[in-house]
Amino acid sequence: MNSLKPHAAFFFALGFPVALAGCSTSNSSTPTSPVVRTSEATAPAALQLTCASEAATRFDVSSDKILPVSSRPGGDGGYLVDLSMDGQQATCAIGEDGVVTSLERA
Amino acid sequence: MSAQSIASRLNILIPRQKLPLRSPVVALIAVFCACAALAQALETQIFDPATRTWVTYDPRQAVKYYRAHGQAPEEFQRRIVDFRTAEKPGTIIIDGDKHFLYYVLPDFQAIRYGIGVGKDGFGWAGIVKVGRKQEWPTWTPPAEMIERDPKAAQYKDGMPGGPENPLGARALYLYEGNQDTIYRIHGTNQPWSIGLNISSGCIRMNNDDVTDLYNRVEIGAKVIVLMQGAALYRGV
Numbered sequence: 001m002n003s004l005k006p007h008a009a010f011f012f013a014l015g016f017p018v019a020l021a022g023c024s025t026s027n028s029s030t031p032t033s034p035v036v037r038t039s040e041a042t043a044p045a046a047l048q049l050t051c052a053s054e055a056a057t058r059f060d061v062s063s064d065k066i067l068p069v070s071s072r073p074g075g076d077g078g079y080l081v082d083l084s085m086d087g088q089q090a091t092c093a094i095g096e097d098g099v100v101t102s103l104e105r106a
Numbered sequence: 107m108s109a110q111s112i113a114s115r116l117n118i119l120i121p122r123q124k125l126p127l128r129s130p131v132v133a134l135i136a137v138f139c140a141c142a143a144l145a146q147a148l149e150t151q152i153f154d155p156a157t158r159t160w161v162t163y164d165p166r167q168a169v170k171y172y173r174a175h176g177q178a179p180e181e182f183q184r185r186i187v188d189f190r191t192a193e194k195p196g197t198i199i200i201d202g203d204k205h206f207l208y209y210v211l212p213d214f215q216a217i218r219y220g221i222g223v224g225k226d227g228f229g230w231a232g233i234v235k236v237g238r239k240q241e242w243p244t245w246t247p248p249a250e251m252i253e254r255d256p257k258a259a260q261y262k263d264g265m266p267g268g269p270e271n272p273l274g275a276r277a278l279y280l281y282e283g284n285q286d287t288i289y290r291i292h293g294t295n296q297p298w299s300i301g302l303n304i305s306s307g308c309i310r311m312n313n314d315d316v317t318d319l320y321n322r323v324e325i326g327a328k329v330i331v332l333m334q335g336a337a338l339y340r341g342v
Contacts, residue, residue: 050190069334
């Protein structure tokens with residue numbers, strides 16, 4: 001049994017880089033479907049709705065009367081979200097972590 | 107704008123006897139449609155590895171992709187995602203810009219589906235609800251569509267539900283209060299069109315996805331439609 005150990009070590013040494021190469025090839029070619037994106041960056045829907053929810057609370061407006069109508073990247077990786085609020089407008093700044101940093105009536 | 111011309115734009119059946127031409131509802135819809143014509147929808151782009159550039163994912167690209175892969179791009183395949191929201195589980199949230207529909211689950215998760223939305227001028231945003239559900243819905247081309255396309259005349263009394271039906275396997279009828287908005291979330295006989303701005307205002311899904319959603323959603327479920335720059339349905 002002991003005499004097999006050098007052989008095993010040899011084949012292991014030979015096979016290990018091959019196995020790595022296999023993984024490497026698989027990963028580098030990335031044969032997954034092409035990435036899609038939107039022609040303009042907008043805030044994730046969950047963040048837009050967080051802004052709407054915060055506005056409903058802060059301005060005491062029914063949540064059914066507040067809707068995000070546009071959004072765009074803001075500073076520090078966050079977003080600016082424009083809200084239609086029962087006929088009025090408001091702008092919300094929100095971070096990627098979902099924390100609203102400012103909310104003002106337009 | 108008449109009720110039938112509105113129906114024609116939306117490519118859907120509106121039972122004529124149920125929609126008087128001069129009803130206030132029609133007037134409101136007409137105003138809405140006029141506003142909607144001003145909207146400019148954001149587009150999907152797809153990365154072309156051959157040229158290493160982003161190209162517009164238009165119907166031609168979409169058909170080409172679907173033929174090569176047998177499905178829409180991976181991003182539009184159904185999956186569970188993290189989704190932190192105060193909206194109740196069972197709520198439907200539509201991100202028309204990114205072409206995603208979210209079905210809110212407990213524990214800050216959601217099922218995300220790929221969708222097709224209204225083409226330029228037909229997009230809309232608002233807060234509505236699911237008022238009715240239908241399996242294998244009948245589709246009837248409006249009179250104006252038949253005038254434009256004589257082939258559609260064979261379905262003037264309604265095209266039975268089935269794989270060739272434009273409404274696909276299931277339809278969720280969107281209501282505001284007790285009024286049909288004339289918009290639907292429905293399946294499609296053009297599965298390649300997911301990810302596109304292509305409909306007349308309805309939200310389209312592939313048949314497997316709309317069937318999955320149909321089985322989960324309850325009548326009365328809240329539906330929030332987000333779409334940048336689109337007309338607001340009934341002025342939210």
